[in-house]
Amino acid sequence: MAMNHVVAVPHPGRGHINPMMNLCKQLVSKNDTILITFVVTEEWFGLIGSDPNKPDRIRFATIPNVIPSEMVRSKDLLGFMEAVATKMGAPFERLLDQLEPPSPSLIVTDTFLLWAFDAGNQRNIPVASFWPLSALAFSVFYHFDRFLENGHYPVNFQESSHERVNYIPGVNAMSLMDLPPPMMATKQEILKKTFKMFSWVPKVQYFLLHTTYELESQVIDALKRNLSKQIYPIGPAIPYFDLGDSSTTFASDEDVNYLRWLDFQPCGSVLYVSLGSFLPVSSAQMEEIAAGLCESGVRFLWVARGETERLSKVCGGKGLVARWCDQLRVLCHPSVGGFLSHCGWNSICEGVFAGLPFLTFPIAVDQFPNCKLIVEDWKIGLRVKEFMVENMAYLVTREKISGLVTRFMDLESNEVKEMRRRAKELQGICQYSTSKGGSSETNINSFIRDVILSNSH
Known part of the structure; x- marks a missing residue:
C-alpha cells in the first residue's frame, strides 16, 4: 500500500504542539495510508516522546534545541521568538532532506513558522498552514494595521479604554481593552515579525483552523471572502477521542x-x-x-x-x-x-x-x-x-x-x-461538529481527500 507522507512541524510551545499532535492523531485515524513525521526539538521530544496514546504511524523526528531550557521562554519572550525564527529553519531543512522514504507529499506547519513555508516552496512540497489559536485572534492579528492606521494602538487606557471599534471583517464591535496588551507595541521587533508572518498567509494554498465553524462562523466566512483560499475549520483539536480510554496512565x-x-x-x-x-x-x-x-x-x-x-x-x-x-x-x-x-x-x-x-x-x-x-x-x-x-x-x-x-x-x-x-x-x-456528518469531521475528511491524497499522485 502506497503511503502518503506528511511532515508536521509545530511551534515549540505546549499550546502549539498539543493541538498539532491532536490534529495528526485524527488524520491517521481516518486514513490508513497516512504516515506522519512529527518534528520537535530534542527538549520537547524528552517531554512528549513517550506518549502512550501516539499511533504507530506518527513517528518523531528531532532537531536541536533553540534555547537552553523551557524556563527561558517566559522570561525572554522576544529572545525566544527570535531563536525560533532564526535557529530552527536550517536544521529543519537538513532533516527534510534526510527523511526516510516515502518522500514527503505535504508539510503541515504552524502559521508562526515562516521558514517551513520557504523549505516547502524550495522543494515543491505543498504546504498547509495550521493556525492553533482562535479565528477571532487570527482576524485581529491579520488586520492589525487597521488599529495602527486609526491611531488605536498602542491603547491609551486613560482616554480610550472603553472605546469600541467595528472595522475588523467578521468581528463584532470590540473594546480596545480586548486588544493584545500594549506592552507588545513597545517592542517594534515583535510587531515587524508579526506583520511579516501574516504577509505570507495569502500565499499559502491550504489553511487549517483550530476551531469549530459554528462557534466562529461570522469571522470564518469573512476570512474565506478575504483570503480566497481553501480554509478548513477542523477543531477542536483537543484529545476528546481519548476520553473513553480507561487505560490512561497517571504519573503518581x-x-x-x-x-x-x-x-x-x-x-x-x-x-x-x-x-x-x-x-x-x-x-x-x-x-x-x-x-x-x-x-x-x-x-x-x-x-x-x-x-x-x-x-x-x-x-x-x-x-x-x-x-x-x-x-x-x-x-x-x-x-x-x-x-x-x-x-x-x-x-x-x-x-x-x-x-x-x-x-x-x-x-x-x-x-x-x-x-x-x-x-x-x-x-x-x-x-x-x-x-x-x-x-x-x-x-x-x-x-x-x-x-x-x-x-x-x-x-x-x-x-x-x-x-x-x-x-x-x-x-x-x-x-456534534466532531461526530459523523458534523462540520469539523466533514472538513477534516475533505482535507484528507482534497489535499493529502491528491498531492500524493
Missing part, C-alpha cells in the same frame, strides 16, 4: 487523588482553576487568588504548577491544589461547574467541549480577544481581569475575586443558570 498517586476527590463533591459545585502552563503570574496575584477563593467558600480544584505546596497552605480545606491534571477529563467531570481560565485557546476549546461557563483571567496576547469571545459573543462568562498595560499591571484583589466566584458559582442565580444553559448549547454544537 496525587494524580489519582484529584479524581477521587471530585467523585465526592456535589454535582456542578467545583470551580476548576488553571492559568496555563507558560506565562507567569506574580506571587502577589497568586496570593490574592488563593485568598479570594478561600473567602468565597466555594469548592475548587486549582492546578498551580510549581506553587502547589505554598498555595495549599493558604487555601485550607475547601479546595484542592494539584501540580498537574488531565484537564479535559477534569472539565468533563460532573462535579465541575465552572472554569477560571487564562483564556488560552486550547483551554477554551476544552471548556466549551465540557459545557462549562468561564471566569476569564487573560494574561497576554490572544487571551484578551479570546476573553471578548467568551463574555460578549458567546455570553458564557464573566471578566475577572480586564486589561494589562506595561508598567501598569494591576492586582485583582481578593475581595473582587471572592465576590465574583461566589456570584459565578451560585447555582440558584438566574444569571448563572442562563450562562450554564448557553454553555450547554455550545457544548452540543462543539460535540
